[in-house]
Amino acid sequence: MKISGTKMIVAVAALCLLTAPAAWAKEIKVGAVLAVTGPASFLGGPEARTLEMLVDELNAKGGINGDKIQMIIKDTAGSPEKAVSFAKQLIEEENVVAIIGPSTSGETMSLKKIAEDAKTPLISCAAAEVIVNPVASYVFKTPQNDSFAAQKIFQEMKKMGVVKIAVLSSNTGFGQAGKEQIAKIAPEFGIQIVENEVYDKQATDLSAVIAKIKANKDVQAVMNWSIEPAQAIVAKNMRQAGWDVPLFQSHGFGNIKYVEAGGIASEGIIFPAGRLLIADLLPTAHPQKALLMKYISDYEGKYKETASVFGGYGYDAFTILTAAIKTGGADKEKIRTAIENIKTLPGTSGMYTFSAADHNGLTIDAFEMMTVKDGKFVPYKK
Amino acid sequence: MTAELFIQYLFAGITYGSMYAIVAIGFNIIYNTTGIINFAQGEFVMLGGMISITLLRFMPLPLAIVLAVGITMAVGALIEIVFIRWLKEPSVLRMVIITIGISILIREAALHIWGESVRSLPYFVGNEITTTGILGARISPQVIWVIGVCTMMVLLLSLFFGTTSVGREMRACAANRTAAILCGINTRNMVTLSFVLSAGIGALAGCVMSPITSTQYDNGTGLAIKGFTVAILGGLGNSGGAVAAGLLLGIIEAFSVSVVPLAFQEAIAIAILLLILFVRPNGLFGSKDLAGLKEF
Numbered sequence: 001m002k003i004s005g006t007k008m009i010v011a012v013a014a015l016c017l018l019t020a021p022a023a024w025a026k027e028i029k030v031g032a033v034l035a036v037t038g039p040a041s042f043l044g045g046p047e048a049r050t051l052e053m054l055v056d057e058l059n060a061k062g063g064i065n066g067d068k069i070q071m072i073i074k075d076t077a078g079s080p081e082k083a084v085s086f087a088k089q090l091i092e093e094e095n096v097v098a099i100i101g102p103s104t105s106g107e108t109m110s111l112k113k114i115a116e117d118a119k120t121p122l123i124s125c126a127a128a129e130v131i132v133n134p135v136a137s138y139v140f141k142t143p144q145n146d147s148f149a150a151q152k153i154f155q156e157m158k159k160m161g162v163v164k165i166a167v168l169s170s171n172t173g174f175g176q177a178g179k180e181q182i183a184k185i186a187p188e189f190g191i192q193i194v195e196n197e198v199y200d201k202q203a204t205d206l207s208a209v210i211a212k213i214k215a216n217k218d219v220q221a222v223m224n225w226s227i228e229p230a231q232a233i234v235a236k237n238m239r240q241a242g243w244d245v246p247l248f249q250s251h252g253f254g255n256i257k258y259v260e261a262g263g264i265a266s267e268g269i270i271f272p273a274g275r276l277l278i279a280d281l282l283p284t285a286h287p288q289k290a291l292l293m294k295y296i297s298d299y300e301g302k303y304k305e306t307a308s309v310f311g312g313y314g315y316d317a318f319t320i321l322t323a324a325i326k327t328g329g330a331d332k333e334k335i336r337t338a339i340e341n342i343k344t345l346p347g348t349s350g351m352y353t354f355s356a357a358d359h360n361g362l363t364i365d366a367f368e369m370m371t372v373k374d375g376k377f378v379p380y381k382k
Numbered sequence: 383m384t385a386e387l388f389i390q391y392l393f394a395g396i397t398y399g400s401m402y403a404i405v406a407i408g409f410n411i412i413y414n415t416t417g418i419i420n421f422a423q424g425e426f427v428m429l430g431g432m433i434s435i436t437l438l439r440f441m442p443l444p445l446a447i448v449l450a451v452g453i454t455m456a457v458g459a460l461i462e463i464v465f466i467r468w469l470k471e472p473s474v475l476r477m478v479i480i481t482i483g484i485s486i487l488i489r490e491a492a493l494h495i496w497g498e499s500v501r502s503l504p505y506f507v508g509n510e511i512t513t514t515g516i517l518g519a520r521i522s523p524q525v526i527w528v529i530g531v532c533t534m535m536v537l538l539l540s541l542f543f544g545t546t547s548v549g550r551e552m553r554a555c556a557a558n559r560t561a562a563i564l565c566g567i568n569t570r571n572m573v574t575l576s577f578v579l580s581a582g583i584g585a586l587a588g589c590v591m592s593p594i595t596s597t598q599y600d601n602g603t604g605l606a607i608k609g610f611t612v613a614i615l616g617g618l619g620n621s622g623g624a625v626a627a628g629l630l631l632g633i634i635e636a637f638s639v640s641v642v643p644l645a646f647q648e649a650i651a652i653a654i655l656l657l658i659l660f661v662r663p664n665g666l667f668g669s670k671d672l673a674g675l676k677e678f
Contacts, residue, residue, distance in 0.1 A: 041498065171645055198645040202604050204595035205398065207521070208636040209644045211390035229500040229596055236594075239511035241390070242520035261500045261596055265510035 027070040028063075028097060028330040030321065031090030033111070034125070034314070035103040038077035042255075044103040046311030047125050048073050049303055050295075051100065054318045057298075064325050076102060083107040084114065091118045097330050100317045101125055103310075105173060112139050121336045123321055125313035128177060132359040138336055140359045142316035144274065144349055146174075147181050148364045149251045152272040153223065154189035156369055156380070160246070162220045166195035166213040168206075168234060170226035175201070178225035178250055194218050201228050210237040221245050227252035232262035239265040246270060251367065254309050259372050270380055272367040274309045274349045277377040287346045295348060312348030319347055320361075383640065389519035391636045397525050397594070399632020400532035404587040405609025406616060406624035407539065408580035414556035414619050415569075415576040418477040422461070422485035423584060423609060424602030425492075429454045430585025431597030432492060435501045443506070451585045457488075458581025462574045485602065492599040503592040524593045531590045535583050536625055552576065556619070611655050616667050623667030630666075 032051055035044030055071045063069060072094055074086035083102045090096045091114070098121040102108050105128030112131070115122035115138045124131050127143040157165070167182055169175035179198070186193055195213040199206060213219055222245060224234045231253050238247060247269050254273035259266045275282060279292035295315055299307040321335070323345055328338030342361065345352045350366025369380040405423055412420040434450035441449070465480055466472075472480075505512065505524050513520040543549040554562040555572040563569055588597065595601070612631055616623030631651055638650045658666060 197639075198643060200645070200648060204601070204604075205394070207397070208391055208394040208639045211387055211394065211519075212639050215384065215387045229598065232500070232596070236510045236522075240513050240520065240522040242513045242515075257499050261502060263504075263510040 028067050028325065029070050029072065029094055030098055030100065031087070031094060031096035032071060032073040032100040033076050033083050033086045033090070033107070034073060034101045035078040035107070036073070036075040038079070040078040040104050042308075043125065043310045043313075044075070044078070044101075046299075046305075046308050047101070047103055047314030048075075050299060050311040050314040051318055053298060053302055054315065058322065064322055064330075067330065069322070072096065076107060078104055078107070080107045080110040084110055087111050087114050087122075091120050096120070097325070097332055098123065098321055098335055100314065100321065105131060105177075108139075108141070112136050115139055119336075120332055121321075121324075121339065123317040123339075125310075125317055128173070135357060135359050140320070140339055140354070140361075142313045142320065142347065142349060142352075142360075144251070144362050144366045145360060146178055146250075147185060148362070148367055149272045150178070150181050150185050151189075151364055152367045152369060153248050153270075154185060154191055156270065157191060157221060157248070158189055160221075162246070163190065164192050164194045164218045164220050166197070166216070166219045166222045167193050168197050168199065168209070168213075168222065168224045168226075170201045170203075170228050170230055171198050172201050172226065172228070174250075174252065175226045182223065182225065199226075199230060201226070201230070203228075203230050203233065205237070206230065206233050207237045207241065210234070210241050210243070214238075214241055214243045219245060221248060223248045225250045225252070229258065229261055232258045232266065235262045235265040235269060251309075254370075254377070256306060256377070259375060259377070266372045266375070268371060268373075270369060270371050273370055273377070274312060274366060275368055276307065276309050276312050276348050278368065278370060278379055281379060287344075287351060288348070291346055292348055309349065316347035316349050316352070320345065320352060386518040387640075389517045390521070391640065392633065393516070393519060393521050393525055395633030395636030396629060397528055397632070398635055399629035400529055401587060401591055401595075401605070401628075402608045402612045402631055403625045403628025404532055404535060404583055405605050406612040406628055407536070407621050408584045409609055409613040410619050410621050410624055411552075411576050411580045411583075413613075415552055415573050416466075416477070418474060418481065419610065419613075420577070420580065421478065421481040421606060421610075422488060422602075423580060424604070424606030425485050425488040426454055426458065426581045426584030426602075427588035427591070427605055428492060428597060428599065428602040429457060429488065429581075430588030431503065431592040431601070432496050432501070432588075432599070433585075434589045435503055435592065435597060436496075438503065443504070447586070447589045450589060451582050454585035454588075455578045455582040458577040458579075459574055462577035466573065466577075467570060485606070489600055489602065496599055498599060500596045500598045501592075502596040503589060505593045506590075522594065524590075528590050528594065531586065535586065536621070539579075539583070539621065548575070608651070611651060615655060615658060615665055617665030620665070620667050623665060627666055 034048045036048045051071055055069050059068045076082040100123050103125050105126040108124040108126045108131050116136050122139045124141040129145045131141045169179040195216055197209050231249055249269055249271040251273045253271040254277050275288050276292055279296055282289045296307040324335045324338035328334035340354050340356050342354045350362040352361035354361040370377050371380040408423045430450050433453050434446045437446035437449055461484055506527050507523040514523050543553055551567045552572050555569050559569055612628045613624055616627030635647050635651055638647055
């Protein structure tokens with residue numbers, strides 16, 4: 001018997017119609033656009049691995065209200081152009097209910113309007129304050145604001161009686177945004193910036209510039225703002241120059257590899273960071289303790305690499321999204337409203353309380369001052 | 383400027399400068415025997431540092447460095463034998479593309495082997511916070527190691543090229559390849575040797591520099607650009623010129639931070655390069671006749 005082509009197509013289409021609705025009912029499609037490779041892979045890599053781990057765990061437990069999550073992760077390699085095309089693809093072709101990411105602030109800014117136009121919630125893993133200020137109704141972010149870190153440092157300086165400081169920053173988006181924030185916030189704390197230098201992100205030796213700021217006898221402390229290996233180099237060059245004023249770093253220092261790179265020169269560096277780094281030293285009653293310990297042991301057990309605060313940003317985005325889907329259901333608009341109503345939800349970066357005006361949900365308390373002792377991060381106490 | 387600050391800048395400058403000079407000499411050795419610029423020169427420096435850091439887990443520091451230099455030399459030889467040796471009369475453009483390709487290849491291989499993390503060798507003497515006082519300035523003892531080792535390499539190289547027969551054969555190859563072949567010199571072996579030699583000095587420099595600058599898979603590119611600038615500045619093929627130009631550039635860079643913001647440091651180096659090339663197209667120490675002998 002000969003079956004005509006048309007009949008065949010009709011048959012296949014009918015078969016699809018029969019099976020497809022069953023599959024739709026069980027899966028909630030969530031997209032993620034992360035810099036898994038490329039220069040920002042230190043952010044996107046742990047974020048993507050964390051998401052994969054969490055999705056597997058959640059689905060093994062039966063998903064959200066019986067519906068499984070299907071996570072579609074796209075690698076942007078840190079490029080805003082790719083982030084845009086992947087986000088459009090996820091929204092238009094895959095019909096995702098929400099997007100997690102991107103990893104970097106630049107990429108997030110290029111997606112802000114797309115998320116708004118498509119009315120799709122976007123939970124960014126990037127830190128810049130401009131992502132949520134001014135507030136865009138569908139755009140959220142999980143990392144703490146940079147200004148919190150600067151404020152936390154200035155509070156500490158005030159306690160120490162430090163008034164005149166030297167500021168070093170790298171010529172990256174992170175460094176430059178930090179430099180502006182510092183200049184803006186410092187006067188509020190009565191702190192005066194007497195030296196202000198910017199170095200190249202590829203810098204391998206900063207002894208000349210350290211010599212220059214050291215020659216200014218007014219400098220009582222150095223504040224360095226970067227996410228590069230230069231963080232360790234500043235510390236080394238300062239100690240080699242026989243200079244022992246306190247060195248403050250940004251939350252970018254919260255990565256044990258920089259402590260290793262700085263060796264003994266890293267000892268005593270003071271910096272603000274999320275509590276993930278000192279999870280084992282937190283009191284048992286702390287609301288973040290249990291989830292931090294579980295995340296760290298799960299992640300390190302599965303991937304054989306140290307858990308980082310960056311992976312934590314992905315963890316928080318996923319926790320916020322699943323909490324919202326649980327209360328609101330798998331609908332874009334309902335998810336958005338549900339996120340704005342989240343109150344004191346513990347995450348790796350802090351306790352999240354969102355509102356229509358606050359799409360970050362964290363306060364300055366999400367940071368803890370830390371220092372390095374015997375090559376390890378410990379809470380900073382005088 | 384106080385005398386103390388002056389000395390501090392000077393030492394910082396000499397440290398950068400010695401490094402640039404060594405990379406530039408690596409360029410020169412290969413340029414002299416082959417007439418090409420080996421853009422993978424910076425990768426040799428990175429390889430030296432990375433391999434020695436890995437080997438350090440199994441053996442003491444001096445042995446790790448010696449072995450790392452040896453392995454990098456073997457890599458240099460391998461590159462020449464696999465990619466360069468069998469080419470018959472290659473054009474300059476083709477060679478440039480090949481060496482750029484090799485540099486990307488090594489960089490990506492290093493990324494896969496060692497990852498993107500920043501590593502460094504331990505300080506040879508003391509640790510990260512040890513300092514030595516010199517004329518009122520305070521510097522790391524490692525700076526003295528860098529300056530010392532680089533000086534020694536330059537001296538040994540000039541002895542090698544000036545007094546040994548192999549060194550003379552390499553120079554003959556540089557001066558006139560056809561004449562060298564007529565004299566019975568195996569020029570192909572000399573080219574291999576030039577790759578081995580420049581890989582070796584690059585690797586050794588990478589080892590002594592590693593405690594100060596740290597080593598990362600993509601360190602080589604920046605160094606190659608600086609080294610190339612210095613090689614041009616000193617006159618391509620002129621190793622004495624490379625040392626002088628390297629130190630000059632390093633010192634200018636170090637002192638520039640006292641006048642202009644640090645961010646302009648790189649711009650100053652490039653501005654000086656452009657300026658000198660306008661006034662003296664063959665470099666500060668290069669002569670027009672010498673440059674005319676080359677295939678460029």
